[in-house]
Amino acid sequence: MSREEAKKTLKDLGAKITHQIKKGKNPEIEFPLRNLSNIIYDKKSKTLKLGNKTGSRSFFNVSHSKKFLQTVEVASVITDKLLDSGKHSSLRDVFYMVKKTIPGTKVNLVDEQTESDKAIEDLEVITGLSREQLHVNANKNGSVAGKVVIEDKGDIIDWSKLGSGGWAIPSNVEEIKFKKVDAAYILYMEKAAVWERLNEDKFWLKQNAIIIASQGQTTRGIRRLLQRLYEEHNLPIYVLCDGDIYGAYIYSVIKYGSIALAHASERLTIPGVRYLGITTDDIEKYDLKKHFIKLDEKDYARIKQVANYDWFKDNKEWQRQFKMMKDNKAKVEIQALSARGISFISEEYLPKKIKNKEFID
Amino acid sequence: MSREEAKKTLKDLGAKITHQIKKGKNPEIEFPLRNLSNIIYDKKSKTLKLGNKTGSRSFFNVSHSKKFLQTVEVASVITDKLLDSGKHSSLRDVFYMVKKTIPGTKVNLVDEQTESDKAIEDLEVITGLSREQLHVNANKNGSVAGKVVIEDKGDIIDWSKLGSGGWAIPSNVEEIKFKKVDAAYILYMEKAAVWERLNEDKFWLKQNAIIIASQGQTTRGIRRLLQRLYEEHNLPIYVLCDGDIYGAYIYSVIKYGSIALAHASERLTIPGVRYLGITTDDIEKYDLKKHFIKLDEKDYARIKQVANYDWFKDNKEWQRQFKMMKDNKAKVEIQALSARGISFISEEYLPKKIKNKEFID
Numbered sequence: 001m002s003r004e005e006a007k008k009t010l011k012d013l014g015a016k017i018t019h020q021i022k023k024g025k026n027p028e029i030e031f032p033l034r035n036l037s038n039i040i041y042d043k044k045s046k047t048l049k050l051g052n053k054t055g056s057r058s059f060f061n062v063s064h065s066k067k068f069l070q071t072v073e074v075a076s077v078i079t080d081k082l083l084d085s086g087k088h089s090s091l092r093d094v095f096y097m098v099k100k101t102i103p104g105t106k107v108n109l110v111d112e113q114t115e116s117d118k119a120i121e122d123l124e125v126i127t128g129l130s131r132e133q134l135h136v137n138a139n140k141n142g143s144v145a146g147k148v149v150i151e152d153k154g155d156i157i158d159w160s161k162l163g164s165g166g167w168a169i170p171s172n173v174e175e176i177k178f179k180k181v182d183a184a185y186i187l188y189m190e191k192a193a194v195w196e197r198l199n200e201d202k203f204w205l206k207q208n209a210i211i212i213a214s215q216g217q218t219t220r221g222i223r224r225l226l227q228r229l230y231e232e233h234n235l236p237i238y239v240l241c242d243g244d245i246y247g248a249y250i251y252s253v254i255k256y257g258s259i260a261l262a263h264a265s266e267r268l269t270i271p272g273v274r275y276l277g278i279t280t281d282d283i284e285k286y287d288l289k290k291h292f293i294k295l296d297e298k299d300y301a302r303i304k305q306v307a308n309y310d311w312f313k314d315n316k317e318w319q320r321q322f323k324m325m326k327d328n329k330a331k332v333e334i335q336a337l338s339a340r341g342i343s344f345i346s347e348e349y350l351p352k353k354i355k356n357k358e359f360i361d
Numbered sequence: 362m363s364r365e366e367a368k369k370t371l372k373d374l375g376a377k378i379t380h381q382i383k384k385g386k387n388p389e390i391e392f393p394l395r396n397l398s399n400i401i402y403d404k405k406s407k408t409l410k411l412g413n414k415t416g417s418r419s420f421f422n423v424s425h426s427k428k429f430l431q432t433v434e435v436a437s438v439i440t441d442k443l444l445d446s447g448k449h450s451s452l453r454d455v456f457y458m459v460k461k462t463i464p465g466t467k468v469n470l471v472d473e474q475t476e477s478d479k480a481i482e483d484l485e486v487i488t489g490l491s492r493e494q495l496h497v498n499a500n501k502n503g504s505v506a507g508k509v510v511i512e513d514k515g516d517i518i519d520w521s522k523l524g525s526g527g528w529a530i531p532s533n534v535e536e537i538k539f540k541k542v543d544a545a546y547i548l549y550m551e552k553a554a555v556w557e558r559l560n561e562d563k564f565w566l567k568q569n570a571i572i573i574a575s576q577g578q579t580t581r582g583i584r585r586l587l588q589r590l591y592e593e594h595n596l597p598i599y600v601l602c603d604g605d606i607y608g609a610y611i612y613s614v615i616k617y618g619s620i621a622l623a624h625a626s627e628r629l630t631i632p633g634v635r636y637l638g639i640t641t642d643d644i645e646k647y648d649l650k651k652h653f654i655k656l657d658e659k660d661y662a663r664i665k666q667v668a669n670y671d672w673f674k675d676n677k678e679w680q681r682q683f684k685m686m687k688d689n690k691a692k693v694e695i696q697a698l699s700a701r702g703i704s705f706i707s708e709e710y711l712p713k714k715i716k717n718k719e720f721i722d
Contacts, residue, residue, distance in 0.1 A: 088561060092554060097700060099700060137554070151524075152526070155524045156522070162528065163516045164537075168530075170525040171554075192502070193451035193501070196532060335453045335454050335457055338457040339457045342442050
């Protein structure tokens, strides 16, 4: 969807509200509810989604009117300041742009960023537009390398010619164009240090792969980049995380979505993504027991919680992994493979696992 | 210094130890102490430095022998696995590479990463080589854009042609070569979202600047990149942080060094760097009082602590800033400038401040 179409969607919303006012009606906006009771795991599409419950927000309602105003003001700022100029902004910037005193009162329209954040999320479900389409960017993080050429802001960028750094992934990848994609698969990893190992070993060239890393959480920019490559170029995606419950969760967010962003699942989840490692089986196979890190109470609690999520509950292979984690009383990091040799990961572990299709779905 | 020279330095260290053993002496290594009592602020060079106190570590000393072994083992791993192959590694990887059972015992050479980290730091002060020269990388983080062309790993990379992402700064920038540097100054900022704003506005092109951002802490890779551009190309560096005590500290680490890395000051500090904003004066000037964030107890405690650091203690301008922070009872973020307009920062605030040389040193 183009910027003009996004603008039209917001203008239509404004026109609808003005129309209600002109007819002497109480202006009202309807939208799908985003609270926990309306978040469901859809087994068919294998994604977290919003259910059918809807709510509404009207101006002449004491408990709604401030939120109604916040939604309208955010819509106005996004239309006039962002979509009109073609510029992008962060959540924090939008907060400062809408933070003002309501005329004729001493009341601030928003006091905390959570209020403008929620208004932006509301606007996403009201309009069906993603935050990216609304030109509100999430965090910037991560690097990528591989035999891919893109066009972005008029620049032709070759991901195979960016030395030891790679291309810094922007927070918003909606407008980049893939000019050439020469790869058999994508390897996504949670650790930048592992990416540097693979990049120094020219893993992406030798294995004909695209390597992508964040540092910690997978940003929306990275998730959209993965999804676009997956959908537009049919590339399989393999996920490489630490062998612990947090690694399993990072994988599940990419695959099934998250509770907080259930309304955006369609634009962020990748049902075909596969988990490559570290698995609890790798621990036996690659003799990593010496490098165990003991689980603490927090780890056990999180295993219990994640194992009960709808999208893991009936998955036998993952339940087996979770059980083994508890039996081992331990977790293992990706970097433990370094004990087998500095390039063991790029020369042995990854090529072998990928060749033998040792994935967990 | 080349990789061969670094290797020779480590081999010489090994030869010295072997020589002592052959002569029937207790093998011993001498080095400058790195504890607080030996960290001084040198007013002349304006950097945090190690003093003249030295310590030694010998093998036949119950309280030294494990640390002695750790240092020797780390030196051996770095020589054989890293410098020999030309490969680089992270602190975490080195930990796993040296984590093994001491032959004939049930004792692990290292149990925690802090032990191998300390051994690497010891090796830095023993040999005078930096961690980067020892091929042990720190974290990877940050992006850069500007009219600069570099050569890295055989690739020619033009920082002005990398779209909305920029070049992802690697953890180690020792080997990059600057082929063309066309800029009047460098602007370093602590926030990636601000970098995205300036990059979208092509600030670096319009202002003939290089823009560099991390997200949070300034990595060693970024500090070395700043230092190399400063020293090799005489570029002034201006720092843009939130108007709070943490921003002041981020600036001071780049300028004077940090206690934890005092032994590496020479390779990391940049005495000429200048603080651009947000200052407490900007708050008045740009009417940002509406966007105050109240200080909490932690903020007050940190102000007290930072204001007493040797490198701030006698600095009148900074003491004035700290006092005003306390008087205002508030801090201000860079993004508060967005309240004045989405591109106010790139079109008004920054060009004006830089033109009028409104810096704090």
